Amino acid sequence: MKKIGLTTTVPIEVLLAAGYTPVDLNNLFITSEDYSEYIDTAEKDGFPKSLCAWIKGIYGACIQNNIKQIVGVMEGDCSNTKALVEVMSLKGIKVYPFSFPHSHKIKDIKKEMDKFMKMFDVNLEQVESVRQKLNKIRNLGIQVDKLTYKEDKVNGFENHLYQVSFSDFNGDVDKFETNLKSTIEDIRKRDPLKKNIRLGYIGVPPMTADLYDFVEKFGAKIVYNEVQREFAFPRAEKALNIYEQYYDYTYPYDINFRLDEIIEQIQERNLDAIIHYTQAFCYRAVEDIIIKQKLDIPVLNIEGDKQNLLDARTKLRLEAFLDMIRDLKRRNS
């Protein structure tokens, strides 16, 4: 099957129906032992120092892995993607555009989706058949999530990892399903982790994945990974068709739409506090102002850049934040 790179989550159902193997360039970048070489590749090719590391990383991952075609999300993802795909085109990479319309109207999403299907020469029936298959596997993602926040048997990092993998099903849908089923069986046999503080993580997935282990050392656990959970489409089965499914996907739309789901999950998961991760040089950092105003539980904003490990200052801030949450809990109990 032909490989096609993704700059973010897109309607993978269309690509699979067309016989492609989607590869999420973000996952390829961040799971690589040489992840910083991908950033170096981008900087050597002229990408500025003052640009988000994810953008440089996905560019480097695409070039170094010789991926010759990608889907570039022009609207609804990242303000830098437009320039990124222009450079990729210059390098001879074929770019298929897709947009999550800012209007967030179902008729506009349908128009975009139909255009995307036409581009790959597949029809709605083929796409719906793939969607039904994927939704059964997405149910396994929901199980992993419940094993995290209800049964306390999955740690925050595992929850993050399993859910981000749903963006491309690790490049092999059937193998992904088999592995996930056996992982879930193993997880069920575990004892609960028993951490006192229940945290939510919101924002783009972190460069610094050691965050999960770090908070666990201080008696806390991340039981909600907002954007990663969206990548796994937890409400897909409620959607009557592919159009509704991608209408209900919160990440590419405005902050208030995202916040409605975040507030619901704060209650459902009984969260004590939120960690809002932002990436250096990302426009989404500005949304922290709205987030802090609209959420009625404590929010700590941390920022990552190129390093894949937390820096000393962020560790100190996290430790102080968790101390404060612990005191608050004691006082309220």
Ligand code: SF4
């Ligand atoms: S972190 Fe922000 S700037 Fe970086 S790729 Fe994501 S949306 Fe774009």
